[in-house]
Amino acid sequence: MAIVNLQNVTYKYPLTESLALNNINLQVNEGEFVAIVGPNGAGKSTLCYTLAGFVPHFFKGELTGMVEVAGVESQKSKLHEWVLNVGLAFQNPFNQISGAKYTVYEELAFGLENIGIPRDEIKIRVEDAMSLTGIRDLADRSPYSLSGGQQQRVALTSILVMQPKVLVLDEPTSQMDPIGTREVFGVIRQMAHRGLTVILVEHKVEWIANFADRVVALKDGSILLEGTPSEVLTSDLLAENGFGISRYTSVARKAKAQGLWKKERLPVTLDEAVEGFALTPGPSPEGRGE
Amino acid sequence: MHERLSFYVHRESFLHHLNPLTKLTLVLGLILVAFMAPFYWTPHFLILFAIIPLGFLGRVAYQYFNAALKLILPAAGFLFIMQALFQPFEGQELFRFYFLHPTLESVMFAFSNATRIIVMVSSFTLLLLTTHPSELMSDLTRRGLPPQFAYVIISTLQILPQMQAKAQTIIAAQRSRGLDTDGSFVKRVGALVPLVGPLVFGSLVEVEERAIAIEARGFTSTHPKTSLREIPDSNLDRIIRWFLVVIVIVTVGLKIWLS
Amino acid sequence: MEITISNLQFSYPAGVHALRGISLEINSGEQVAIVGQNGAGKTTLVKHFNGLLQPTSGSVLIGDWDTTKYSVSKLARRVGYVFQNPDEQLFCKTVGEEVAFGPKNLGYDKARVESLAKDALAMTELSEKTETNPYDLSATWRKMVALASIIAMDTDIVIFDEPTTGQDAVNVARIAHVVKTLRERGKTVITITHDIDFCAENFERVIALSQGKVLLDGQANDVLGQEEILATTYVDPPQLTRLGKRLGFKQTVRNQEEFLTALKG
Numbered sequence: 001m002a003i004v005n006l007q008n009v010t011y012k013y014p015l016t017e018s019l020a021l022n023n024i025n026l027q028v029n030e031g032e033f034v035a036i037v038g039p040n041g042a043g044k045s046t047l048c049y050t051l052a053g054f055v056p057h058f059f060k061g062e063l064t065g066m067v068e069v070a071g072v073e074s075q076k077s078k079l080h081e082w083v084l085n086v087g088l089a090f091q092n093p094f095n096q097i098s099g100a101k102y103t104v105y106e107e108l109a110f111g112l113e114n115i116g117i118p119r120d121e122i123k124i125r126v127e128d129a130m131s132l133t134g135i136r137d138l139a140d141r142s143p144y145s146l147s148g149g150q151q152q153r154v155a156l157t158s159i160l161v162m163q164p165k166v167l168v169l170d171e172p173t174s175q176m177d178p179i180g181t182r183e184v185f186g187v188i189r190q191m192a193h194r195g196l197t198v199i200l201v202e203h204k205v206e207w208i209a210n211f212a213d214r215v216v217a218l219k220d221g222s223i224l225l226e227g228t229p230s231e232v233l234t235s236d237l238l239a240e241n242g243f244g245i246s247r248y249t250s251v252a253r254k255a256k257a258q259g260l261w262k263k264e265r266l267p268v269t270l271d272e273a274v275e276g277f278a279l280t281p282g283p284s285p286e287g288r289g290e
Numbered sequence: 291m292h293e294r295l296s297f298y299v300h301r302e303s304f305l306h307h308l309n310p311l312t313k314l315t316l317v318l319g320l321i322l323v324a325f326m327a328p329f330y331w332t333p334h335f336l337i338l339f340a341i342i343p344l345g346f347l348g349r350v351a352y353q354y355f356n357a358a359l360k361l362i363l364p365a366a367g368f369l370f371i372m373q374a375l376f377q378p379f380e381g382q383e384l385f386r387f388y389f390l391h392p393t394l395e396s397v398m399f400a401f402s403n404a405t406r407i408i409v410m411v412s413s414f415t416l417l418l419l420t421t422h423p424s425e426l427m428s429d430l431t432r433r434g435l436p437p438q439f440a441y442v443i444i445s446t447l448q449i450l451p452q453m454q455a456k457a458q459t460i461i462a463a464q465r466s467r468g469l470d471t472d473g474s475f476v477k478r479v480g481a482l483v484p485l486v487g488p489l490v491f492g493s494l495v496e497v498e499e500r501a502i503a504i505e506a507r508g509f510t511s512t513h514p515k516t517s518l519r520e521i522p523d524s525n526l527d528r529i530i531r532w533f534l535v536v537i538v539i540v541t542v543g544l545k546i547w548l549s
Numbered sequence: 550m551e552i553t554i555s556n557l558q559f560s561y562p563a564g565v566h567a568l569r570g571i572s573l574e575i576n577s578g579e580q581v582a583i584v585g586q587n588g589a590g591k592t593t594l595v596k597h598f599n600g601l602l603q604p605t606s607g608s609v610l611i612g613d614w615d616t617t618k619y620s621v622s623k624l625a626r627r628v629g630y631v632f633q634n635p636d637e638q639l640f641c642k643t644v645g646e647e648v649a650f651g652p653k654n655l656g657y658d659k660a661r662v663e664s665l666a667k668d669a670l671a672m673t674e675l676s677e678k679t680e681t682n683p684y685d686l687s688a689t690w691r692k693m694v695a696l697a698s699i700i701a702m703d704t705d706i707v708i709f710d711e712p713t714t715g716q717d718a719v720n721v722a723r724i725a726h727v728v729k730t731l732r733e734r735g736k737t738v739i740t741i742t743h744d745i746d747f748c749a750e751n752f753e754r755v756i757a758l759s760q761g762k763v764l765l766d767g768q769a770n771d772v773l774g775q776e777e778i779l780a781t782t783y784v785d786p787p788q789l790t791r792l793g794k795r796l797g798f799k800q801t802v803r804n805q806e807e808f809l810t811a812l813k814g
């Protein structure tokens with residue numbers, strides 16, 4: 001059963017001419033991990049706002065079509081009820097601090113206090129989530145005196161603790177170090193296995209390919225392609241439309257043109273690339289690079 | 291850059307351990323008595339025998355005197371001069387300087403008013419110095435104040451330190467691009483001009499982004515809120531609150547009776 | 550203009566000991582990437598280059614200027630710093646004003662200010678947006694405005710703090726082009742980045758920081774090949790380097806040309 005259901009969703013920001021979202025149809029199942037890719041201005045963040053109810057409850061403008069999560073339509077719901085089901089980590093990590101709290105620990109508890117979680121459970125949830133995102137040692141620091149990546153981890157954790165049914169993450173690792181990024185993807189993957197539905201905007205295609213179930217490619221407010229990571233991320237259409245692609249894919253595409261890539265499908269992940277290039281005839285691997 | 295976002299100073303003290311509502315009652319009580327008491331010297335008496343001792347009791351005397359010297363006294367002084375010179379009171383003229391002719395009455399009036407203002411601002415300062423804002427917010431919402439309202443109070447309390455942090459950020463950005471803000475007084479004042487616009491505008495943008503961000507974390511949720519911190523509310527708190535209420539009633543009664 | 554850092558230590562007033570003894574020499578015209586885990590001290594380090602932070606001990610020299618003896622606004626003649634968070638940097642009403650702000654303050658004549666601003670706007674493809682308020686642009690474009698406003702100052706040293714975050718492939722290529730143009734003009738470019746592929750493709754020297762210290766410093770190929778050491782500061786080698794390793798290539802490869810050459814044997 002689809003927990004997220006968008007039908008013919010079209011949206012225009014107030015005072016603008018062009019459509020930020022143009023006839024989007026998207027169904028996401030419970031426990032599914034869907035990645036959204038697209039160039040700047042494609043409408044990725046707008047889609048996130050729509051899923052999280054900020055369009056139309058916060059950003060006015062013209063929304064048509066149907067946005068449904070867990071059987072409830074967003075237009076008919078109140079924002080404060082909606083956010084209990086759908087949690088959103090915003091693209092800009094620098095402006096997500098509540099400003100009402102003095103330590104990272106209290107900052108993480110803020111949302112839970114708001115929705116009336118008992119004190120003992122707040123502590124359990126906050127401490128568990130801090131371990132997941134690797135910020136236990138920041139607990140007593142001021143949320144304002146953190147490095148960029150640390151702020152982003154706090155922002156992400158502040159949404160994880162809320163334990164929504166659907167998690168919408170708008171470039172949650174943009175400020176994070178490479179291995180930290182991989183770990184966060186791993187954590188999100190595990191949570192999806194346990195039934196959390198995840199919709200994530202990302203430019204880092206290698207990790208999408210390793211962890212996501214499905215990829216949606218967005219361009220100019222419309223869905224250009226949709227399918228398994230391997231199908232979508234190796235498509236020629238992506239390269240032609242200014243999408244980010246993995247280095248494995250682009251080097252294999254070049255190699256293919258020179259007859260050095262033998263498989264039909266291009267690789268997106270390291271393992272696929274290793275497997276494919278192993279088929280390349282030529283000097284034995286030991287002899288290469290002399 | 292944004293090290294301190296409020297006036298709160300963390301200490302273990304009698305004042306810190308009082309319930310936020312008790313402290314708020316104390317503040318309102320002090321203000322009401324200062325403004326309503328029918329005796330001329332009441333506000334002066336309050337400063338000496340309530341405000342200053344409370345500063346020591348809360349172990350924030352240093353911070354309090356600092357704020358008093360830099361902010362409260364200059365503001366009160368300004369108010370005093372303006373009122374002393376421009377209040378058109380009949381009476382014994384002290385001197386005449388062009389169109390200014392302050393009277394003894396106007397000076398007395400201005401002096402008393404300025405002291406009342408000092409009591410008011412000082413008691414709020416003491417509240418801010420000794421009360422964790424989120425404790426104040428949780429306690430008030432727990433007692434039924436709508437959370438939006440509580441948030442407005444908290445944000446207002448934080449606005450000064452926040453503007454200060456924002457101003458520092460902008461100054462750093464401007465100096466990084468060669469704007470010379472050291473040097474002569476004129477230059478420094480001149481450097482303030484390009485600060486005002488971005489300060490106001492930047493703060494507005496931040497307010498909007500923050501509004502969405504806290505909304506995403508259930509801020510306007512209608513569930514009864516809980517609180518991470520245990521907020522003290524002892525019998526002593528209740529006794530103090532009732533005691534303050536009685537004092538205010540007595541003051542009002544005296545005022546009505548004596549007038 | 551070279552940068553000489555000796556024994557630099559720095560603690561934030563709140564008590565975080567962010568830099569724990571850094572000594573570095575960066576030569577005129579070098580292109581350096583700084584990598585390392587979140588909180589390693591990268592931003593803290595570069596904020597010392599234009600005097601926004603002052604050493605707790607040790608020293609930072611920009612050419613012959615000791616940063617403790619020159620004000621931030623003086624140092625702005627030599628060092629341009631693009632902040633990690635563009636919102637901390639932008640304050641003008643239009644993109645055009647924003648970009649002209651720096652060169653104007655540095656006292657260049659009107660014609661030079663205009664030509665520098667025009668050049669910076671063209672390089673970042675913002676020429677169409679000069680009348681726009683930076684806050685009406687998306688965060689990704691605001692980052693470009695921040696970048697343009699520093700390039701326009703025409704300083705010998707330019708520092709970018711995570712310029713590619715949130716940028717799509719086209720914009721990343723544009724930033725790479727900016728770096729290349731600055732190199733051709735003889736500028737020193739220092740870039741902090743987590744985008745290790747971008748780092749591999751555009752920088753000759755790589756410095757890896759870890760917990761306030763220099764972990765590795767050297768030629769990109771040497772540094773980026775050291776998988777185990779890099780992992781201690783949460784950095785993965787570039788994709789093609791990892792691939793080359795798995796395929797058993799003898800030397801470290803870091804871009805497509807090197808990879809294809811090695812593949813052919």
Ligand SMILES: Nc1ncnc2c1ncn2[C@@H]1O[C@H](COP(=O)(O)OP(=O)(O)OP(=O)(O)O)[C@@H](O)[C@H]1O
Binds near residue numbers: 046715
């Ligand atoms: N608040 C707003 N008001 C008006 N137009 C907006 C607003 N926010 C975004 N837009 C416009 O809507 C379109 C989609 O923007 P959106 O931010 O969703 O793109 P995105 O894919 O998230 O881009 P990026 O990769 O830069 O984050 C863009 O043309 C943008 O200019």
Ligand SMILES: Nc1ncnc2c1ncn2[C@@H]1O[C@H](COP(=O)(O)OP(=O)(O)OP(=O)(O)O)[C@@H](O)[C@H]1O
Binds near residue numbers: 146291565
């Ligand atoms: N204003 C501040 N006050 C106190 N501590 C700070 C402040 N800014 C940063 N720190 C701390 O100093 C250390 C180094 O921070 P810095 O910002 O230099 O890291 P970074 O390497 O740039 O990380 P990132 O990749 O996440 O941006 C971190 O532990 C951080 O929490």
Ligand SMILES: [Mg+2]
Binds near residue numbers: 044045046091170
């Ligand atoms: Mg976006």
Ligand SMILES: [Mg+2]
Binds near residue numbers: 148149591592593633
């Ligand atoms: Mg940083």
